[in-house]
Amino acid sequence: MKKTTIFGIVTIVVFLVVGFFAFSESKIEYSDFQKASENHKTCQVKGNWIKDKEAKFDATTNQFVFYMKDENNSEMKVVLDGARPNNFEMAESVVAKGKVKDGYFHAKEVLTKCPSKYEGKGENLKQSGI
Amino acid sequence: MGSILIQSGFAAAMISMILYLLASTGKEKYLKYGRLFFHLSVAATIASAAYLVYLIISHQFQYTYVWNYSSKSLPVNLLVSTFYAGQEGSFHLWAFFMAVIGVFLLQFLLKRDKSGLPNSQNSGSGKYEPIVMFTFTLIQAFLLFILVLKSPYLYVWESFPKDAAIGFIPEDGRGLNPLLQNFWMTIHPPILFAGFSALAVPFCFAIAALVKNRYSEWMKLALPWTLFAGMILGLGIMLGGYWAYGVLGWGGYWAWDPVENSSLVPWIVIVAAIHTMLAEEKTSGFKKSSLILCIMAFVMVLYSTFLTRSGILGDSSVHSFVDPGQEVYLFLVIFLLLFTLSGIGLIFFRMKSLKTPKTESTDVLSRESALFTGAVVLSAAALVIAVGTSWPIISKGTVDAAFYNKMNLPLAIFIGIINGLSILLAWKHSEEKRFMKSIILPAVLAVAGTIILAVFAVRDVLIAVFVASSLFSLFINSRIAYKIFINNKTKAGAYLAHIGVMLLFLGIIGSSKYSEEVNVSLPLNQPKEALGYTMTYKGSTPFKDMGEEKYHFNVVVEKDGKGFLLQPVMYYSEYSEGILKNPDIANLITKDVYLSPMALEEPKAYSQDDIVTIHKGEEKEVKGMKVKFIDFDRSKFNQESMQEGKDNIMGAELEITSGYEKEKITAEQKISQGETENIPVKLKSNDRYTFYLSNVTVSGETSIELGIVDDQAIKDPEAPEMLVLTASTKPFINLVWGGTVVMVLGFFFSLYSRYKKFDYGKKDSSKIIYNNSHKKNGHHKVQSEKQLK
Known part of the structure; x- marks a missing residue:
């Protein structure tokens, strides 16, 4: 029984250590463009896409390019690997996951937040009135 | 009426809970009333669910919930599914299932308590009903209380007192999120x-x-x-x-x-x-x-x-x-x-x-220790996933998906091995020699299988180990399942479930680790090579679905003379105010070919060579003309509506001198939802040239980019439209679905034989059969199915 206890403890310790390293490697923190351009780490930035600047898909590189303003109002070009995210147009805010590279934010993923998608607002009601 | 049903359901659940609590202290007379109020609560909950379905089907848009998630254009099955499209409804769905399961649970408890369990004293405290039902109704009361707090029965004028007058009935609902229309x-x-x-x-x-x-x-x-x-x-x-x-x-x-x-x-x-x-x-x-x-x-x-x-x-x-x-x-x-x-x-x-x-x-070499170790490994996996998921609460940030894969891979390997071993082990104590002997064959088979796969594809060591462990368990379970299956089908449940899980594991390895993915751009009617297939975009065909105009994008995928047509879908959704995309999948036996549309690129009116940059006030000589950029025309431009993403037009005043004619024109760019559209403009005096305002720089240097197209110039054969896709292959993904089905069947068989055994155990009360072998079967064959139902 003692052997198994020791074996058990060793397994747990190994598991925790491996877990800790895997964890600190894959942790993605919230950041802003300034911090992201200083440390070049993978992070996520929350903000709004700037609607009066271009937002287009580039078929030669298969990337979607748009401009985004973070919560401190600093602007940066965001290049997303992939197509325009679903519901991008109506997004109230977006979260871009990736890192800063050569002066732009290279995003692996962009999440869109659209509260109105799930819940109607009073304004919508007026439009659908009799 | 709905609110009354919910509230009375909640009240009945509370009363039932209190009565059951009293009953659990030994006052049996309260049991009868506890059951009565429980059934009342169930009836109210089910009635409320039925009422909400009725409201949705009859389009009673004066209810905010109905207005918010459904519309007249939805077919009946989707209308019913709007029931749980929102938070209120999904809590209601939960409460509904609690009510239904509760009825069966109560029946079950009544039967058990009456007949008495093996070895139980038949006094009041021996009964399970009071405490089980107390806890159960408490949970149900909580769920119903959430519905009291956040009722699906609010009228629109209650939700939006500022925007709607009392009695106002919207003409149509907002509709269901198209992603959920499936x-x-x-x-x-x-x-x-x-x-x-x-x-x-x-x-x-x-x-x-x-x-x-x-x-x-x-x-x-x-x-x-x-x-x-x-x-x-x-x-x-x-x-x-x-x-x-x-x-x-x-x-x-x-x-x-x-x-x-x-x-x-x-x-x-x-x-x-x-x-x-x-x-x-x-x-x-x-x-x-x-x-x-x-x-x-x-x-x-x-x-x-x-x-x-x-x-x-x-x-x-x-x-x-x-x-x-x-x-x-x-x-x-x-x-x-x-x-x-x-x-x-x-x-x-x-x-x-x-x-x-x-x-x-x-004994370490016993099935129970193996089962326990398995449970520990499973719990570790659950813990890893729970911690990863909760991370955003603990700190500001999330965890990359790679974390879950990395951590669960070794755990999944363990699960395969332990599962295989546990089945070879006997309860209490196994004879070491016999056990070791029984491992050899499946281990050899697993290693052989892995080596074969390694020759073809598997290169990663950990993945190879994972394959081996899954195969190991698969062989052991299959052998036993087969033996048992011949005698009594339902007894094979556990082994069948394990086979399912191992097939699922193998499917996951194939379809994720060995998935290949590329982005391809397919010009109309021009075949392109991707992933070993020849893909040709043959144009799009419109079709009507759920009241929306959608487009099939027809892609012919060919290999070795055999071809198939895939039709991924893209359409503009009014509801989402955006382009929505659905993939199309060719399900081949050994793999899926998966086409996910990304965009359709339409040909541009001008090419890169036609573009000139002109600063404000500057005059440039282009194609035999003098083009001067005077100033921006902001008359149709509004900063505020711009910010909101509404349509907006930005213009540039130009002065063009062509030959002896001098003319002023305004080239315009329409910006809507981040898409820019360049409106072509021609000279009155000379229709040979078309002008496009292709880009605008406002900050720093004020300049514009103009696309000037000579219509008489020899053009490229018209640049075709181009479909952009992400194409991928998913090897052995059928194992994922097949494995799931087998696993669920396994669960079902175990459940079925459990019920049989239950009735058997009841009659033949206290006998506990210790079986040194897992190969027990056929023991409980003669049981009527009626008792189940």
């Missing part, structure tokens, strides 16, 4: 919620056992429910995966999304519980583990509800539900804390009596 989406939430509701039952039995401080029977009573919950929840989870794969176009069935994770964690925990419960049944040890796991499974359900419904993970999930409001948030916290603390508290309270008497030390 068959799989209509059945996935009910199955998931049925599973969540079923998980409440083992929890209630565990609580009852702890309160009564009697641990001999609860597990036998709870096990069939636990199996049922495991089956239903497992099915529900994979249906969600199928939806993500086939409709959402995620490119995979699993993305470690918080919502997916939070239904997976309770499932893993309950599967672990099933295993310790089996060990407990045979050895009467492992009481604590089974109790803790049954309690934790339900606690994880509540926790996942909290995570996904409180808005706390809002930034990290695609399912982004909105903030439900302060009171619901607080209430969810109370709901979660109450059940967690009382469950764990009770275990601590009973710690002393839960100790397994140490008559004989457990």
Whole structure:
């Protein structure tokens, strides 16, 4: 029984250590463009896409390019690997996951937040009135 | 009327709960009334659900919930599914399933309590009904109270007093999110919620056992429910995966999304519980583990509800539900804390009596230790996923999907090995030599299988080990399942479930690790090579679906002279105000070819060579003309509407001197929703040239880019439209679906044979059969199915 206890403890310790390293490697923190351009780490930035600047898909590189303003109002070009995210147009805010590279934010993923998608607002009601 | 039903359902549940509490202290006379009020609560809950369905089907848009999620254009099956499109409705769905399961649970308890369990005293305290039903109605009361707080029966003028006058009836509803307009989406939430509701039952039995401080029977009573919950929840989870794969176009069935994770964690925990419960049944040890796991499974359900419904993970999930409001948030916290603390508290309270008497030390080489180790590994996996999912709460940030893959890979390897070994081991004690001998054949087969695969593809060491461990377990389970299957089909349940899991593992390895993915741009009618296939875009065809104009993008995929047509879909959704895309999949035997559309690039009116940059006030000589950029024309431009993303027009005043004619024109650019459209403009005096305002620089240097096209110039053969796709192959993905089906069947057979055994055990009461071999079968053949129903 003692052997198994020791074996058990060793397994747990190994598991925790491996877990800790895997964890600190894959942790993605919230950041802003300034911090992201200083440390070049993978992070996520929350903000709004700037609607009066271009937002287009580039078929030669298969990337979607748009401009985004973070919560401190600093602007940066965001290049997303992939197509325009679903519901991008109506997004109230977006979260871009990736890192800063050569002066732009290279995003692996962009999440869109659209509260109105799930819940109607009073304004919508007026439009659908009799 | 709906609100009254909900409120009375809640009140009845509360009364029933109090009556059951009184009954549990030995006052049997309250039992009758407890049952009565419980049935009243069930009736009110089911009536309210029916009423809400009626409101939706009859388009009563004066109700905010109906207006918010449905519309006249939806067909009936989708209309019914709008029932659970929002938070209120999905809580209602949960309460509905609790009510239905509650009726069966009460029947079940009445039958057991009346006939008396093996070895139980037939006094009031021997009954399980009071405490089980007390706990169950308490949970139901909580769910109904959420519906009282956040009622689906609010009128629009109650929700939006500023915007709607009393009595106002909107003409049509807002409609259902197009992503949810799909068959799989209509059945996935009910199955998931049925599973969540079923998980409440083992929890209630565990609580009852702890309160009564009697641990001999609860597990036998709870096990069939636990199996049922495991089956239903497992099915529900994979249906969600199928939806993500086939409709959402995620490119995979699993993305470690918080919502997916939070239904997976309770499932893993309950599967672990099933295993310790089996060990407990045979050895009467492992009481604590089974109790803790049954309690934790339900606690994880509540926790996942909290995570996904409180808005706390809002930034990290695609399912982004909105903030439900302060009171619901607080209430969810109370709901979660109450059940967690009382469950764990009770275990601590009973710690002393839960100790397994140490008559004989457990042999390492016994099936029960293997089962226990398996449960520990499963719990570790659940813990990893739970921590990863909760990370956004602990700190500001999320965890990369790679974390889950990395951590769960070694655990999954363990699961394969332990599972294989445990089946070869006997209860209590195994003879070492015989055991070692029995390992050899499956181990050799597994290694051989892995080597064959390694020759073809498998290069990664850990993956190879994973393949080997899955094959190992697969061979062992198949052999035994086959032997048993010949004698008595239903007895093979456990082995069948394991075969399913191992097939699923192999499918996951193939379809994720060896998936190949490329982005391709397909010009119309020009074949291109990708992933070993020749793909040709043949143009698009419009079709009508759910009242929306959608487009099939026809892609012919060919290989070795054989071809098939894939039709991924893209369309503009009024509801989402954006382009929505659905993938199309060719299901071949060994793999899927998966085409996910990204964009359709239409030919541009001008090429890169036609573009000139002109600064403000500057004049340039272009194509024999003098072009001067005077100033911007902002007359149709409005900064505010720009910010809101509405349509806007930016103009540039130009002065063109062509020959002797001097002319002023305005080139315009229409900006809407981030898309720019360049409006062509021609000279009055000379229609040979067309001008496009292609780009505008306002900050710093003021300049414009102009595209000037000479219509008489020799053009390229018209640049064709181009379909941009992400193409991927998913090897052996059929094993994922097939494995799931086999696993669910396995659960079903186990459940079925459990019920049979139950009735058998009842008649032949106290006899506990210790079987040194797993190959017991045919024991309980002669049982009528009637007793089941």
